Amino acid sequence: MTTFKLVATAAMGLEKPVADEVRALGYEPTVENGKVYFEGDETAIARTNLWLRVADRVKIVFGEFRATTFDQLFEGTKALPWEDLLPVDAEFPVAGKSVKSQLGSVRDCQAIVKKAIVERLNGAYGRRGILPETGPLFKLEISMLKDIATLTIDTSGAGLHKRGYRVGQGEAPLKETLAAALVQLTRWTPDRPFHDPFCGSGTLAIEAAMIGQNMAPGYNRDFVSEGWPWMDAKIWEDVRAHAESVADYEVELDITGTDIDHRMIKIAEANAAEAGFAGVIQFKQMQAADFTTDQENGVMASNPPYGERIGEVEEVEEAIRTLGRAMEKFPSWSVYMLSSMENFEDLWGRRATKKRKLFNGFIRTDYYQFWGQRKR
Known part of the structure; x- marks a missing residue:
């Protein structure tokens, strides 16, 4: 070696x-x-x-x-x-x-x-x-x-964000690597519910499911270094076999995603099925603000639309405003929102516990973190 x-x-x-x-x-x-x-x-x-x-x-x-x-x-x-x-x-x-x-x-x-x-x-x-x-x-x-x-x-070939499960996407898809980071930054664990109210093509929910089942993100794809003569094929066989052995496909997950656009729900379901999560993740056409739950200590994470065309900004602002009010009913839930809107906290109705500067492609954004009051 x-x-x-x-x-x-x-x-x-x-x-x-x-x-x-x-x-x-x-x-x-x-x-x-x-x-x-x-x-x-x-x-x-x-x-x-x-x-x-x-x-x-x-x-x-x-x-x-x-x-x-x-x-x-x-x-x-x-x-x-x-x-x-x-x-x-x-x-x-x-x-x-x-x-x-x-x-x-x-x-x-x-x-x-x-x-x-x-x-x-x-x-x-x-x-x-x-x-x-x-x-x-x-x-x-x-x-x-x-x-x-x-x-x-x-050594990778295609970028590591190409997991191999995306069969469809919307206009502004969230990169899989950024989606995984957003899930990791919430400190979510598989014993807690996870919800994305602006799920789009389902990337956040799918990455959460992969983390929840401890699935290697590169398990279903190839890498350019697999064709190199000095990279023994047995190395790849052993690494993949180990990944298969540590995955927990039996763990119970409560992961849901909703979107107002029924076309995106179809795409999200197709992507989840391709990733092996048909029936594991529940997608539904619904307005974000109609979210309701009887679960405690959940995590809501999302990348709401930023509103780039005339008329869209007002719609997005209203969606964030109403969702912020709706989440007041669920104080044990922690909410994480990636947005380029500088007035996001004003729209949400309270100051974020913490903000983290991130880039969604070339768009400068903040990851607004509203920590819940955990119930024992």
Whole structure:
């Protein structure tokens, strides 16, 4: 087994939940903006891809060095032992980005890195000329930040938010990784009811069910590193077998979702069925403010519409206002709402216990937390 420097990338504001997940898997995280670094072997690559709910991707940090000229970038890249990971027929596209660096041309940086790797592999494999690139895929990236070149290899492939259960979605779907973070931040446990009053395509409820049953979020999908010759297939078999053994499909869950749009209820039901939760999650067409329950100590979490078109804002504000009043009848329930509306607390009718700044895509939002008075 080889020890790699690995990085789990994260959306802004979600670094701590990702670090907590990395730590829970037994690795020691170091946090930077949008990145959680840790060390691990081939099994760590498989485990983190399979189990991280909130991270965007898991990458190998293969090299870091200072480069203020293209010569330095070329030589620094060529000095790395690419043959240790890339077979002679590897397909290796190079993506790039540059921030606050003298090497500002991303296209040139990509071309230089590609050329350097070709020379290195040709030398290592006793070849000349163009490499075939007909074999396994290795997605590389050159990132220039303040004149520091970082070369990474993506082990995930499609982003980790692609769980494989979404067969339909609405106009502004909540990313699965953000939905998982929103559930985790509520500290919900499977012995408590969970409700999403603006459920849309059902993502929050589905992610809650996956957490409740202790299902690995990546269990039903593939990862690009599964095709790498040095990633033994038995590693993936063992990691998936362990995930299957620790899932609790028998746990009783009280998870519900409602939406005013009957079309979204159909989509949510289809997504839940695809995820294996047909009959586990109850979806119903209903106005949010009509919520009622005889359960105590529940969690309500949602991403209400933000209202972006003329006439919509007033409708959304009224929905939030009436739901806020309705929830006064259920003081033991904790409510968590993700919204970009700066007047959300005024609409809800009271100040949030706590607020957390998050980004829903490129939209700056707050996660408003109204803690309930828990009943024993």
